Amino acid sequence: MKYRFALNNDIPNLVRLINNAYRNNIDKSWTNETQYVSGSRITQDQLFEELNKPGFLLMVIEGPDTRSKQLIACIGITFYETYAEIGTFCIDPSFQQAGIGKTLLGRAEQFLQIYNSNIKAINMYVLNVREELIQYYERRGYKKTGLIEDYPLDANLGMPLLDLNLIEMQKTLI
Incomplete structure (x- = not known):
């Protein structure tokens, strides 16, 4: 598998990957949020804006068939002065449970x-509400910081179906 950073011409494939991982494949996706949030996770316009922001990179993995340029995973990295924030972390549901997420992280x-x-x-x-994800990240050295934020309705990431908050987690680098 090939690791690289996303380009603007990857946007249609990435939008499919991200929405498929977060909003489709109800029983198959580790990252699925359909029981918590309705609507699309990301649009082409939103992803274009993100990819063209200074200080943001989206690391992707191309699938085993390099001719098709299938994207099977991604993780977003936003740089700040002394820390980075990761998000938009997903694996194509058909490639989950194979260690790809752990390797990409x-x-x-x-x-x-x-x-x-x-x-x-x-x-x-x-x-x-994603206790299994919180536990997954804790096993990888991330700790809850105690900061809890409201679900970002203004970010247009879908509409919550119940009362949701975001739990901040942090890993200190050596």
Whole structure:
């Protein structure tokens, strides 16, 4: 599998990947949120805007068939002065349970340490109702910071179906 950073011409494939992982495949996707949030997770316009923001990169993995340029995973990285935030982390449901997510998260963490020595921590936000994801990240060294934020209705990431909050988690880099 090939790791690289997303380009604007990847947007249609990425929108399919992200919406499929977060909003489709109800029984098959580890990241599925359909019982918590309705609507699309991302649009082409939103992703175009993100990809063209300074300080943002979207690491992707191309599938085993490199001729098709199928994208099977992604993780977004936003750089701040002394920390980075990760998000938009998903794996195509048909490739889940194969260690790809663990490997991609590790690759992103390694990249951050090499790319910018000022980065001392990685932050992320997880839906408060996704206890299995919180536990997954805790096993990978992330800790709850105690910060809880309201679900970002203004970000147009879908409409919550119940009372949702975002739990901030952080991993300190060595």
